[in-house]
Amino acid sequence: MNLLINEPPLQVLPSLAAKVGLNEAIILQQLHFKTLISAHIHDGHKWVFNSYQQWQNEFPFWSEKTIKRAIRKLEDDGYIFSTDEFNKYKIDKTKWYRLNYTKLGYLTMGQHDPSNETKCPDTWGQSDPTHEDKLTPSSRDTLTPPITKDIKSIKNNIVEQLDIAHEIIKYLNQTAQKNFKASTAATKRLINARLAEGYTLEHFKCVIDTKVKQWLHNPEMNKYLRPDTLFNATKFEGYLNETQSMQPIQHNSSGPLDLDFSKGEDL
Numbered sequence: 001m002n003l004l005i006n007e008p009p010l011q012v013l014p015s016l017a018a019k020v021g022l023n024e025a026i027i028l029q030q031l032h033f034k035t036l037i038s039a040h041i042h043d044g045h046k047w048v049f050n051s052y053q054q055w056q057n058e059f060p061f062w063s064e065k066t067i068k069r070a071i072r073k074l075e076d077d078g079y080i081f082s083t084d085e086f087n088k089y090k091i092d093k094t095k096w097y098r099l100n101y102t103k104l105g106y107l108t109m110g111q112h113d114p115s116n117e118t119k120c121p122d123t124w125g126q127s128d129p130t131h132e133d134k135l136t137p138s139s140r141d142t143l144t145p146p147i148t149k150d151i152k153s154i155k156n157n158i159v160e161q162l163d164i165a166h167e168i169i170k171y172l173n174q175t176a177q178k179n180f181k182a183s184t185a186a187t188k189r190l191i192n193a194r195l196a197e198g199y200t201l202e203h204f205k206c207v208i209d210t211k212v213k214q215w216l217h218n219p220e221m222n223k224y225l226r227p228d229t230l231f232n233a234t235k236f237e238g239y240l241n242e243t244q245s246m247q248p249i250q251h252n253s254s255g256p257l258d259l260d261f262s263k264g265e266d267l
Contacts, residue, residue, distance in 0.1 A: 020079060023062070023070040028079060030058060031099055039201040040096075042086050047096040049086070071097075078103050088174050165191045168204045169227070175212050176225040190231040199240075204231070207239045 010026055017025040034048040041047075050058075055067045062070075074080045082095045168191055169182035180187065194204070207230055215221035224230075230239065 020077070021070070021073065023066065024074050024079070026059070027055075027067075027070055027074065028099065028104075031080065031097055035099060039205075040086075042096070045098050047086065047098050049094050049096045051094045092174065164195065164201055167201060168208075171205055172208050172225070172227070172230070175208055176216060178225060180227060184227075187227040187231075190227055193233065194231055194236055199236070203240055207231075207236060210239060210242050 010029075012022070012025045012029050016028065019025075020028065031048060035046050038046040038048050040049065052064050052067055052071075055071075056062065056064050059067060071080070071082075075082055079100055080097050081100060082097050084093050084095055086096050087094055165188050166182040169180050169187065172178060173180055182188070191204070211225060211230055215225055229235065
């Protein structure tokens with residue numbers, strides 16, 4: 001087996017490793033990359049959420065215990081902030097993280113804190129691709145380039161590297177109390193088709209929030225809180241343009257009139 005470079009390499013600045021420790025520096029670097037493209041905004045900052053098990057999927061060469069120890073050291077030393085207060089359910093202990101760029105010297109070198117950027121869509125329609133790409137060269141200079149297969153275009157490789165489908169389905173499961181899998185081929189196909197049309201993670205979350213508000217406690221409609229309904233090509237834009245103040249959809253004994261899946265999946 002060839003053990004030389006045939007897979008995505010890990011990159012880290014020696015000076016950062018000398019300052020915080022090698023394991024800690026690798027985690028900071030990956031957290032920096034995920035922060036740059038995060039769409040999760042709380043208290044005016046970008047946040048990244050991951051369980052320890054999910055971190056281990058990104059760093060399979062470490063034990064969960066090693067990851068916990070490194071993250072706790074970064075927390076204790078003030079290099080990262082963490083919380084679980086943004087989880088929808090109290091039973092969910094997934095931690096949310098953001099870097100302390102001030103302590104890392106990011107701001108003192110003339111850079112802005114990327115965790116303060118907002119990526120929420122300005123309109124309910126499709127986003128302008130030129131507006132989505134906030135990753136200017138200056139915002140990537142202080143820490144080393146992110147952990148990617150090919151550092152040519154973060155924007156073009158975003159779906160592959162961060163697995164947005166996983167983020168979307170996790171949010172759907174948490175919000176709608178479901179148990180869908182992001183690995184299902186049909187689900188990934190629907191999500192990728194909408195992403196290719198220019199929609200972002202926040203657009204998916206808006207659709208999920210709107211329909212959960214309307215359908216979660218409606219026995220007839222709850223079953224439609226599923227990917228093949230929410231992310232369907234003929235319905236996604238309509239759902240996205242519904243206002244949050246709409247009243248729940250009314251039904252009659254004949255069942256929902258708006259939903260017809262007899263023609264199969266529509267991408």
